[in-house]
Amino acid sequence: MKLTIALNSKILLAPRTGIGNYVVELAQALQQDPGLGMHFFYGSRWRDALADAPMPGYSRWAGVAKRLPAAYALRRIFEQQNFNRGARELRPDVYHEPSLWPLDFAGPTVMTVHDLTHIHYPQTQPKDRLREIERRLPSALTRVSRILVDSEFIGHEIRQHFGLPDQKVVVAPLACSAVFQPRLEQQLAVRLKKLGLSYRGFILSVGTLEPRKNLSLTLRAHARLPPLLRSRFPLLVVGMPGWQAGELSGELSRAISSGHVRLAGYLDQADLACVTAAARMMVFPSLYEGFGLPVLEAMASGTPVIASDSASLPEVAAAAAAYVDPQDEAGLTEQMRRLMEDDRAWMAHRIAGLERSVQFSWKKCAAITAEVYRQAVNC
Structure with missing residues (x-):
């Protein structure tokens, strides 16, 4: 029937x-x-x-x-x-x-x-x-x-x-949508130029700008990096303002004024898929998620993920992600630095993420x- x-x-x-x-x-x-x-x-x-x-x-x-x-x-x-x-x-x-x-x-x-x-x-x-x-x-x-x-x-x-x-x-x-997939540098050149970014030369944060997404921790952890690494790997923040986004506005404005953080706002799916595939890593220390789709999108794009060890995120990413306590500022900084400097660890997370993503x-x-x-x- x-x-x-x-x-x-x-x-x-x-x-x-x-x-x-x-x-x-x-x-x-x-x-x-x-x-x-x-x-x-x-x-x-x-x-x-x-x-x-x-x-x-x-x-x-x-x-x-x-x-x-x-x-x-x-x-x-x-x-x-x-x-x-x-x-x-x-x-x-x-x-x-x-x-x-x-x-x-x-x-x-x-x-x-x-x-x-x-x-x-x-x-x-x-x-x-x-x-x-x-x-x-x-x-x-x-x-x-x-x-x-x-x-x-x-x-x-x-x-x-x-x-x-x-x-x-x-x-x-x-x-996740099929548009989230690994891309070669030449495939992304036009969009990255429009956004002022370089291939594998930035850290990505995706999520509605609201306290639950824990962007504040990401900003503080990124600010702890040595100046040379912050300059080499700026933080790109993607997301629309959410409820109580004003609580983040001052902290985000100060981070942007430092020159090491950029706010892209809302990106349509085509642009989001491109920046996800081009990032050195995605940082997603959310306090609470029912699934955490950006994590899966990053893994399917061949981009390593640092995620919080809370709620559903370990269930989704399994052994593919690097995990941090969502309150551990220093721990997040250390994980960022590891995936910047250790190419072998970066590649291991990339491969594990691609393997994990095909299960969905x-x-x-x-x-x-x-x-x-x-x-x-x-x-």
Whole structure:
């Protein structure tokens, strides 16, 4: 029997980051399954095709909308009405919500929980959004048929915190886009020149600019390096401002003024794939991750990774990454220096990362997800 799936894809109207990339890659893989038919919901309308670009001006519009009284609750009402109209017409067999706020649906619902950031780091969430999550999430987890998670780490957390039965929570590990792959220097010359970078001549930090990503530790650890190494390997910071990014602004501004740190802001996937493949290493000492997709992207690009030894990151990178305590400034400096100066260690991490990365694929993630849809219909 062919199943029709309603996938909430409104995240694709915003510039692509973690969950947006998840929706695109998963949907493209699911569309290869002849047993599935896909319908995509975009908040105000339904389509049978994936959005190929963010909505122009979305970030500015969203910023204004969030300042309106009860913005999240009002938007929820509007989206629910539009969802109901489309669901009545299309009659999907399963509704899949890829984040924390499933809409009401009369049939089987599958949701994806990427992390529990709102519990561990509530200060990283706008207050209105946090209130809505706390109000809606527990009941949503109870009523949905199945819950997909990105890692065993998150699966354990969600079962323990909410008392969910084991069979209701299914791990479907993420993968990364095929654009993340090793590149030769000549393939990257034009983009690197545009960004003022040299091949294997910089350290990369990727992530939304918010306290949870622990950029402050990266900045301090980089500043501890000898001046010659800081000059030879500047730090490139890639990411959009996040909640409470202002806490980082002074420290980041001072680091940039030193001449050894550069802020690239948001990069589209093509540019991000290029800088990831060109970096000497990626530094990712995040305090908390449900998966840590940038780590996998770096490994698939042949770029060694230094990651924190917390949350899901050791599960994803296994023995391929170099690990540090996310509070250990001196330890991070030492690991950076080791991968700058020890070419043999650098190559060992590069090879191990490439070998580890091929164990993840969107085809596998989609196969697990499709099976969960079938379980949801039959349970």
